[in-house]
Amino acid sequence: MSASLDSGPHRPPQTTLRHRLAELRGPATVPRPLDARALAALAANPGCRRRAILDGAGVDKTALAAKLGAPSGFGQSQFAIARGNAFEKKVKADGGRELLALLGIEEPGTVDLPELTAAGPQGRAARTALALREATAAGRWALFDHPMLALEVAGSPVYLEPDAVVVHPDGRWTVVEIKSFPMIDGSADAAKVGAAARQAAVYVLALERTAAVTDGAEVAHRVLLVCPKDFSNLPTASAVDVRKQVAVTRRQLARLTRIEDIAAALPPEVSFDVAECSPEQLASAVERVPHAYAPECLSACELAFHCRERARAADVVAALGRSVRGELGGLTTIGAVLAAARGEEGDPDDPAVDALRRARALRTEALAYAGTSTGTGAGTRAGVATCR
Structure with a gap:
């Protein structure tokens, strides 16, 4: 526990913060964990306190938006999720043979596959960090399937799960992103590649924390993007430079107001408990937290329609876009x-x-x-x- 979290007049202990976030979410509600996709979207709009506290408390924003009467179509379809899961399973089948072949490794038997099982996300993150250090010290190829990484965001720990991480014999760690959109003639849709790069940048930042305390380790800023080749289901790969995305995400995350500061400014009666609160109570609670709506939110946040309605009602220029x-x-x-x-x-x-x-x-x-x-x-x- 860092001193910044448990000292000073405005820094409640982490246990108190967790208790307050549970109250805001609803004590009986299981928190929704932040993933890299949501974290990248949060970093893209660091001025939005509303999203920061809702994500920090683990509130189901999809259910919240529906109860507020402004459901959003944001998110992947079930078909896209199933297709992505099937493609990832194919890429990793037989000890990751096809994935390793993309790295120039023809024999999977020469690659270590560390066991990362542990209790809870905190335990899995600790087990992953230990396995990364061991693999780096061994100086061998190692493939980490769905490792658990930890990253502190606005004073609260977030646990992230990339598709894979490869440890090279020279100590380099490479993030692997597996996507189901096609790569035709060696190139893919620029918008989708950009979104994948921003998501991978979050994983790179999380890995850098572990690499900083691991002798001989270095996190590569070129991630391996694996997609179906042309119109087939055969995997192909491209190295994507994410240095710009890493720098931007690091800067944006540093600008995020600490979650405990936002929580401390809310009256005790405020609650985002979707199961227990009426739509009127939820609308009042949401309005207690300032938002920073922009049209870009429509493709990144479940509450975008609700916030757009409020921004238009307030006649604010920001509703027309950040550039305007x-x-x-x-x-x-x-x-x-x-x-x-x-x-x-x-x-x-x-x-x-x-x-x-x-x-x-x-x-x-x-x-x-x-x-x-x-x-x-x-x-x-x-x-x-x-x-x-």
């Missing part, structure tokens, strides 16, 4: 933006205000021109010719 929000500077509401464009508010020397007024003038001029060029016959043709 950044361009508008101190204009934080759509009403203020429109008023500035009309010349009713805002400092004329503000670059954002000046740009809005010039844009409005250009729009007015364009509409006026369109109005004078409407008509039939020769007039219409002349107007079109002028536009060209």
Whole structure:
């Protein structure tokens, strides 16, 4: 237990934090563990305290969104999950023969397969860390099937389970990501590869914690992405450089407000217990925690529809996107933006205000021109010719 968690006037002991998170989630509710996909999404929006506390407490956001009347279609379909599981099983069959062949190893018997069984995620993480150190010291190839890694996020431990980790004889550790989307002619969908890279970056960060206390160990920043080749079910692989994703994720996770700070700011009566609380009580509890909605949340968070509705009701510019929000500077509401464009508010020397007024003038001029060029016959043709 680190001193930052159990000392100081605003740092409750970890046991107290766990108790408070259990109260928020509902004492009878089993917590939903954070995975790398959710953690990558959380790191992409570190200013959202709402997601941080809900994920930290292990609240089922899918069930919460449904009870709030804003169910989200976010998430993989059961068909996609089944297809992915079947492909991963094929890749790892026969001692990982096909996976090891992608690494240039033709004989699986030369590769160690450490036993990682232990009680609970904390026990499995400890067993994985020990096995990684032993494999590195042995100087042999080793394949870790679904190891358990630990990473501290906003003051709370998170346990992560990559598809596989390979230990090289020279002490390098490589993360293996197995995905069921195809790699056609050596390349795959850029958006899907990017999502896989962000997810793998979280595993790399977790591995670096263990590598830091392991002699001779080094975590590779090129992960092995394994996908079906072309339109077949045969696996193929590509090395993906995740240095940029690792740097961004590390920086974003460091910006996350500590979970105990968010929990301490909530009144004792606040609860996210989906099973016991009414929709009205849940809506009130959720509104107690600030959110940072952006359109990107629609593909990354189960509460996106609910937060979008609230953002629109509040007339905030952020609902239009982070890039728009950044361009508008101190204009934080759509009403203020429109008023500035009309010349009713805002400092004329503000670059954002000046740009809005010039844009409005250009729009007015364009509409006026369109109005004078409407008509039939020769007039219409002349107007079109002028536009060209």
